[in-house]
Amino acid sequence: MSEPRVITATEAIREALDLALTGRADTYLMGEGVADPGGVFGTTKGLIDKYGPQRVIEMPVAENGMTGIAIGSALMGRRPIMTHQRVDFALLALEQLFNTAAKSHYVTNGAHKVPLTVRMIIGRGWGQGPQHSQSLETLFGYIPGLKVVMPSTPADFKGMLLASIEDDNPVIFIEHRWLHYVTGVVPQGYYLSAIDGPRRVHEGGDVTVVASSYMTLEAMSAAGALADRGCNADVFDLRVLRPLNVSAIIESVRRTGRLVVCDVGWKTLGPGAEIVAQIAELALDALKKPPIRIGLPDHPTPSSLSLAETYYPSAVQIVNAVSRLCGLGEKDTEAARQDLIAARRGVPIDQPDPSFKGPF
Amino acid sequence: MNQMAFHTAPGAMLAGMYRSMLRIRMVEEAIVARYAEQKMRCPVHLSIGQEAVAVGASVALTASDQIVTTHRCHAHYLAKGGNLVAMLAELMGKATGSCGGRGGSMHLFDQPAGVLLSLPIVAASIPVGVGAGLAFQQEGKPNVVVVYLGDASVEEGVFHESANFAALKKLPVIFLCENNLYSVYTPLADRQPGRPLTDLGHAHGMPTAHVDGNDVEAVHTSTAEAVARARGGEGPTFILADTYRWREHCGPNYDNDLGYRTITEFEDWQAKDGLSRARARLKTVSAWSGAQDAAMTKELLQEVDAAFAAAELAPMPDPTNVAKGVYV
Numbered sequence: 001m002s003e004p005r006v007i008t009a010t011e012a013i014r015e016a017l018d019l020a021l022t023g024r025a026d027t028y029l030m031g032e033g034v035a036d037p038g039g040v041f042g043t044t045k046g047l048i049d050k051y052g053p054q055r056v057i058e059m060p061v062a063e064n065g066m067t068g069i070a071i072g073s074a075l076m077g078r079r080p081i082m083t084h085q086r087v088d089f090a091l092l093a094l095e096q097l098f099n100t101a102a103k104s105h106y107v108t109n110g111a112h113k114v115p116l117t118v119r120m121i122i123g124r125g126w127g128q129g130p131q132h133s134q135s136l137e138t139l140f141g142y143i144p145g146l147k148v149v150m151p152s153t154p155a156d157f158k159g160m161l162l163a164s165i166e167d168d169n170p171v172i173f174i175e176h177r178w179l180h181y182v183t184g185v186v187p188q189g190y191y192l193s194a195i196d197g198p199r200r201v202h203e204g205g206d207v208t209v210v211a212s213s214y215m216t217l218e219a220m221s222a223a224g225a226l227a228d229r230g231c232n233a234d235v236f237d238l239r240v241l242r243p244l245n246v247s248a249i250i251e252s253v254r255r256t257g258r259l260v261v262c263d264v265g266w267k268t269l270g271p272g273a274e275i276v277a278q279i280a281e282l283a284l285d286a287l288k289k290p291p292i293r294i295g296l297p298d299h300p301t302p303s304s305l306s307l308a309e310t311y312y313p314s315a316v317q318i319v320n321a322v323s324r325l326c327g328l329g330e331k332d333t334e335a336a337r338q339d340l341i342a343a344r345r346g347v348p349i350d351q352p353d354p355s356f357k358g359p360f
Numbered sequence: 361m362n363q364m365a366f367h368t369a370p371g372a373m374l375a376g377m378y379r380s381m382l383r384i385r386m387v388e389e390a391i392v393a394r395y396a397e398q399k400m401r402c403p404v405h406l407s408i409g410q411e412a413v414a415v416g417a418s419v420a421l422t423a424s425d426q427i428v429t430t431h432r433c434h435a436h437y438l439a440k441g442g443n444l445v446a447m448l449a450e451l452m453g454k455a456t457g458s459c460g461g462r463g464g465s466m467h468l469f470d471q472p473a474g475v476l477l478s479l480p481i482v483a484a485s486i487p488v489g490v491g492a493g494l495a496f497q498q499e500g501k502p503n504v505v506v507v508y509l510g511d512a513s514v515e516e517g518v519f520h521e522s523a524n525f526a527a528l529k530k531l532p533v534i535f536l537c538e539n540n541l542y543s544v545y546t547p548l549a550d551r552q553p554g555r556p557l558t559d560l561g562h563a564h565g566m567p568t569a570h571v572d573g574n575d576v577e578a579v580h581t582s583t584a585e586a587v588a589r590a591r592g593g594e595g596p597t598f599i600l601a602d603t604y605r606w607r608e609h610c611g612p613n614y615d616n617d618l619g620y621r622t623i624t625e626f627e628d629w630q631a632k633d634g635l636s637r638a639r640a641r642l643k644t645v646s647a648w649s650g651a652q653d654a655a656m657t658k659e660l661l662q663e664v665d666a667a668f669a670a671a672e673l674a675p676m677p678d679p680t681n682v683a684k685g686v687y688v
Contacts, residue, residue: 060521060525062525065487068486069488069494071487072490072494075476076491078495095481096484108463108477110688
C-alpha cells in the first residue's frame, strides 16, 4: 500500500474547486483575485487556464452587487462559488447574504433554493491590522438560513468545501488564513465531509475543550502538553457554527464536568458564548466549575507586533484555563507552558507556528 | 401574457394591454375597498397610476423570461401573469398564498409566470435580476430579464454595481426605471442632482430610452426594442419611464393632505392616467365601444370578486410548520 498523501490545505481547497468545476457544469467561481496570478493565496491558481473566464469570473470590486448576482443565478439553477480574500470585504455584501440568500427558501415556502457557497478568509498575519484580519464568523452564524462551516484540517477543507458546493443552501465557508499552510492526509478524488457537527480530535475525561477553526490546533497542542502531565482533555473541533449541534459536547461535559471554549474571534458574544449558554440551559447540573471562555479581547486588532503580543490567545491560555478547572499543580502547569513555548521556537506571534505544519 | 397572442387583429394587442391595465386597476381598487376589513394584515404598496409601465413591458416578454421587482410589485406581478388568487391569499396570510403566508405583499413571486421575486429592500432585487440574466447567458438560453426599479434605487450603490456588471458581460437585462418622483414623501429634487436619470445608463455604457410611462404603447415599443437587443446578445438597456403613484406610499388611502406634493401636480398626473389614455386610444384605433368596455369591466369584476372569495375561503397556514423550511 502506498503512503497516505499529505498536502496543504491550500492544495486541498484548490483540488476541491477543480473537482467541482469538472464534475458539475452548473458551478462557477467568482471573486476578486480568482483569476489573477496569485489566485487567492494559491487556492484558485491555474483554474482560469483550465476552465476559462466563463467559469472562473474575475469579478468587479462590487461585493454586494456580485453577491446578489450570484444569488440570482443560483435561483435559476446555477451553483456559484464566491470568494472574499478577507472576511472584512464581505461586510459590503451582508444585505444580500442576510436578506436574500438566507431567507429565500423560507419566504417562498420552499420553492426557492440558493445553492451558493461563499468562501471568506479570516485570521491574522503580518500586521494586517484592524480591517484585514478580523474573525467575523459570529455575524454569519447569527442568521437562520445560512450555514456556517469552519474547517480546521486539510481533509475537511476539501471534503467540507465539496459538501458546501453540493449543499442546496447558502453556505459561508470560513477559512483561517494560517490554516492554509497546514498539511494533512487528504484522500484523492471526490468525497464529501458532512456538514453535521463537531468532531472529537483528542480524547480525555478530565475537561471538555471546544475550539473552532485555527483555535482547534492551539487546543490540540494544549491537550498534548497537558496529557504529558496526566491531565486528559476531550477536545472538539466545532466544524459547523450553524446549524449548531451541541449534543456531543453535552455528552462530553456530562463525563468531564468542566468546559473550556476557544474562539478565533472576540470572546464577547462569540460562538463560545452560545455554547456555554446552551450547556447552561441543558446540562448545568453536570458542571463542576464555571466554564471558561477564551477569545480576543474587546478592542480592534492592532497592526504592530508589540501591540499584538497580548491580543491573540494561544495554547498557553488554554493550558492555564484547564489548569484552573482541573486543579493541576503549578509545577505541571508551568512545565506544560514551557513545552508549548519551546515548540514555537521563538517564532513571533504574527507568523504561523511552525509546529502547526502538521500533518494533522 | 405572450407577445404572439396579440398579432391576430388590428388593435388586438392594445385591447389586450388595456384589459391587463384595467384588471390591475380593479384588483388594486378592490384591495382599497376591502382593506379596512383587516383581513389583509400586511402593508400594501398600490400600483394605481403606474399600470402602463408593467403592462407595456410584460407584453414584450414570454412566460420563461423573468422579472424581478420591488415592494410595489402588484402591477408587475399581475401583468406578467402572476396568479391573482395566490397574490390575494398571500395578502391575507393564507396557506395558498404565493409564499404560503411567509412573505406578505412585498415578496410576491410566481415561478410558472416568470416572476422570479419581489424584494422590499430598495434596489435589492436589481442584482438578483442581473444574476438571472447571467444564468441565461451561461446556459445559452434566449431569455431576458426585466429588472423593475424605482427612482430611489439609483441612489443605491448596488444599482451601479449591477449595471456595471450587466454591461461588462453584455447580459440580457432591461433596467426599467419607474420614476414616480417620490421616495415615500421625499421628492427627487431633494435626493439627486438635476441630471437626467438616463445619464446613469449612459455612464454604464448602455443604450437608454426615455418614455412616457403612462403611454402603454410607448413603453411596449421601447421594451420590445431592448428585449430584441438583449436576445441578440447586445446586452442591457436602461429605460426610464415617467409615471406617478396616486395613493399613499403604503396603504389604501390618498395622502395629499400631508402637503408633500401639490394638488395641482396630482391632478396633472391624474389627467395623464395611462388607463384612460389606453381606453381613448383603443376607441380611436378599433372603434372600441362603451358596451365592449362595460362587458370587459363586468367580466373582470367577476374574476376579481371570485379571486377574493377564493382567497378568503383558503385555509390559514399550519402554525406547526412555522419553523420548517429554514434549510433545504
